[in-house]
Amino acid sequence: MKKLKIKNVILNGKRKDILIADGKILKISKKIKEKSDCEIEGKNLAALPVFFNMHTHLAMTLFRGIGDDLPLKRWLTTKIWPKELLLTPEKIRKGTEIGLKELKKSGCPFFCDMYWWPQETAKLVIKHKMGGILGVPFIGKGPLIFSKRFALKNFFELKKVVKNYPSIKIAIAPHAIYTVSKNNLVWAKDFARKNNLYYHIHLAETKEEIKFSKEKYGLTPVEFLDKLRILDEETILAHCVHLEEKDIKILARRKSLLVYCPTSNMKLGVCGVFPFRRLKDSSALIALGTDGVASNNNLDMLEEMKIGALLQKHHFCRPEEIKAREIFEAATKIPANFLKIENEIKKGNLANLILVDLTLEEFSGGKDIISHLVYSANYNCVKYLIFNGEIIYQRN
Amino acid sequence: MKKLKIKNVILNGKRKDILIADGKILKISKKIKEKSDCEIEGKNLAALPVFFNMHTHLAMTLFRGIGDDLPLKRWLTTKIWPKELLLTPEKIRKGTEIGLKELKKSGCPFFCDMYWWPQETAKLVIKHKMGGILGVPFIGKGPLIFSKRFALKNFFELKKVVKNYPSIKIAIAPHAIYTVSKNNLVWAKDFARKNNLYYHIHLAETKEEIKFSKEKYGLTPVEFLDKLRILDEETILAHCVHLEEKDIKILARRKSLLVYCPTSNMKLGVCGVFPFRRLKDSSALIALGTDGVASNNNLDMLEEMKIGALLQKHHFCRPEEIKAREIFEAATKIPANFLKIENEIKKGNLANLILVDLTLEEFSGGKDIISHLVYSANYNCVKYLIFNGEIIYQRN
Structure with missing residues (x-):
């Protein structure tokens, strides 16, 4: 020993x-x-x-600094999506390797990822002796369709890679409520429950998403997922920028993990702020994430804590709005407890x-x-x- | 050679x-x-x-992390002011030395400072072969009074220290319009003009200052200084958070240097944002500053550029609100041109x-x-x- x-x-x-x-x-x-x-x-x-970076798209280090400062839609349609269409497992490995090095140097051995070919990411995580929740992507709309069949293929390959490596956990990761059908959102949760997986999804990130949800389902995105019985202690919700009081009550009750991504939210101009104080005071579980490098543009959890605290103080015009220790716990203790990892x-x-x-x-x-x-x-x-x-x- | x-x-x-x-x-x-x-x-x-950090209180490295997350008034009255009352030239030297090292490691050889005993700061700037505008502090209200007589004493001592060192320039630095009387604000500008000095002042930082200015002088802080003929090409205005359209027109015309201090503004919750786009489109001169470490809490100009760009995008809900190159120029080319320093x-x-x-x-x-x-x-x-x-x- x-x-x-x-x-x-x-x-x-x-x-x-x-x-x-x-x-x-x-x-x-x-x-x-x-x-x-x-x-x-x-x-x-x-x-x-140690730090936990709870929302990443790790291999997007490949797209760092590409199409900064463009309106969101133009950035996605003219810069990111065309490049993503050309991704290969080899490119994913290259981008992931860079990301893992960045994570390590910022004191972060564990991350919660959602990106293509998680089985390739897994091999590198094992090589670097790190840990993570690797999400099997699942998307039904947009230039890239990841079907149920493709998700299943990825899942079984990933499962094989990680079977003797307990520091990697698997999530099913439907992209968002506006790109995955109601049936598939539910199917994914059922599949997650059966296979003991986490469920990782973008939620309430933009105003357009709220509008979509209310128009199509007559509910806020949080109410919608709650109605589908998707929100539970194995669900990870990235962003949660546009929440109403009723959403906060639901999230606090369900004990899903909410991932605050301040830099990405600011850089993409999502026009709202994760309501940290109200969520915290309601005993909701708050973690911190950098999001992908394409909208950050790095993976430094120390910088993320600072920007996360500053944004709250600025937005609510109160220096006392959030304390250093609270954002520190969102980066360390809260995600560790949620994951039952000793930290x-x-x-x-x-x-x-x-x-x-x-x-x-x-x-x-x-x-x-x-x-x-x-x-x-x-x-x-x-x-x-x-x-x-x-x-x-x-x-x- | x-x-x-x-x-x-x-x-x-x-x-x-x-x-x-x-x-x-x-x-x-x-x-x-x-x-x-x-x-x-x-x-x-x-x-x-190289970078130019155009608003600092360098020796406040001594107070880094003291009283974070407190309401502004409590922070000042219970934490900062009592400590400042106990400052000595020796402590100033210690704090300045740390600050200079931080500036250098962030690629910044030149800073615009406002703090006690600038003659002590000057000796260290010379030792480190750096440059700066060192402000002679001047304040008439608050727990610390820096009288005209004390300012003159400091000025003559500072002048002696820097006389063979062209990379240090001198400013007269009245604290703000609410702590220095109208007569003294004008006296300081006259003194600056006679002695070929810069004029460095905090302006339009908080809503309270705007209220004070309008109630006491019936003018916005910018209008007030303009009426006193203080705004010119040798004037440096830190913060400029709360500006009206008429202020922007005046500032653009006078070609004073406006120093955007995003981190400090966010951390202190000043409840407003330096209107970068409107100022820039009006051809006003925009520089970047970290402010003192007590409200930042570092002197990293690279971090400041990022936070400065993010804040604009967030506040105006537009990723395209500001471009990387614009904030980079505020940290490099614009202050250099203003100072006529080749960069x-x-x-x-x-x-x-x-x-x-x-x-x-x-x-x-x-x-x-x-x-x-x-x-x-x-x-x-x-x-x-x-x-x-x-x-x-x-x-x-």
Whole structure:
């Protein structure tokens, strides 16, 4: 059993030694004398939980910076879709590899993805010793049709790839309520329930979607999915920008995971804001995501936390609207709890943690490390990323 | 005459060699055979202009992360002001040194500052071979009074420190229209004109300021300063969040430099947005600034460009509201032109440039380096900062 010792690291404001073995945190104390196979001197480091990026289209690193600053429809129809039509498994591998490196360097070993050929993504996630929910895409309208048959093919291939790798979970990922029929939305949920899968969908992102939903179904998108009995504790809803009070009540009750994607929402001008305070006060579960790189244009969870907090303060004209710790928890603790993945640095837990470099100027001034992580630092502060007890990334 | 050669660097989309000597760009061509004393291999680098951070309170690095997420008034009265009362020249030096390091690593050799003891800041700017407009603070209301007499004392001391260092320029910096009397605002402008100084003031930042101005003077803050003949080509106005159409016309006509501070405005919830598009379309001069670290909480101009562009797109619900190149110019070309500092990489100009690392994942995807700088990269991409022909920063 290989042992890793982190010495003199700041953990919750105190200097500690941390001993890791067999993927788990064996011991935390002021001084651990026990020998180890590998040692990290932590005197300039702080130990913190890892980040979860809960809405991505990872291989879209291929389209970074393509068609920025265009109106949404023109961006999709003239830039993104034509390029997506030319995607191949090989290109997906290339884009995914870049994305995984970006995720790791921002202290994020786990992501919730929705993109083509998840079976290819899975192979790379395993190679990098990371984790994720990989969504099998499913779309019935638009230039690209992913039929039920194609989804099933992808699903069975993906299942085979990940069967001995518990850090990858599978989702069925119907694109949105305006691109997948009511019957297929329901079929996908039934399939997910039967196969013990998550259900990952874009929801209430634009005003056009709300209009569509009300006109076609006479319901808000949230009411519509709720009526179809799709909202539950295995459902992940990306965006949730345009919500009414009744939607918030439903979402809080169903305990689906709501993924706030502030940068993407701002960059695409979706004309609304994820109602963080109201959702949080209603005990809804809030996570954070970067969305795809094409609308961000990176995967830096530290930057995402800052932009997420700033957007709330700006939009509601209140500096006190959201606290650094709340957005930090949306990036760490809340998604971990939702996924039942241990992400608290304590004895007996799986060793999932980052070590951040406190010598950077960004950590000068006050003593609140969470504030500095949210408002001051960027991914550059992440010196080590440890996932399931292994160092999967180290900044030189 | 010491010579520096940058080989094979990407400049405006093409591979070039750049030869620098005596502070200036001696030659740019496909292949320079001439020998040099120092060589940078640029095959993974792109050369771009340097950034100008046009509104800072540099030594406030001391207060980073102190009192985040509090209502504005409580933040100032319970956190910032009590700490500022205890400032000493020694503390100012400590905070400034941290700030200068942060500026350099984000590719920014020049800043426009307003803070206590500018003569101490000046000594450090000279030490670091950087440049700036250092403002002599002047405030008549609040817990800290900086009288005319104190301003004059500071001014003469500062003048002595910078007299042989042309990269530092001096401003008189009355805090705001609600903390400095009408007579003193005018006295400061007269003093600036007589002594060939810039005039740096906070303007139209909060709704309270607009209310104050209209109630006390029957004018908007912009109209008020214009009536006092303070607005001209040597005036720098930080914030300009709450503007009416008539203000925009005045500002465009007077050619004062307007400093957009998006992160600070969002973090403090000032409840409005710098009207970038309307100002730009009126030919007003727009620069970019981080404001003090206490309300940002860093000095990263790359992050500031991204947040600045996102805020416009969000607020006006239009992805096309602002283009990457426009915010990039607000951070580079426009302030440089205003200050008459050469910041274009061409033969004969002063050698002011950054070299950015194109091997980072953030530069993958599309080919538009400006897009990647604005939306994807952070300060981590800056490998070299060259100011007045000297390498003043190099990332290891």
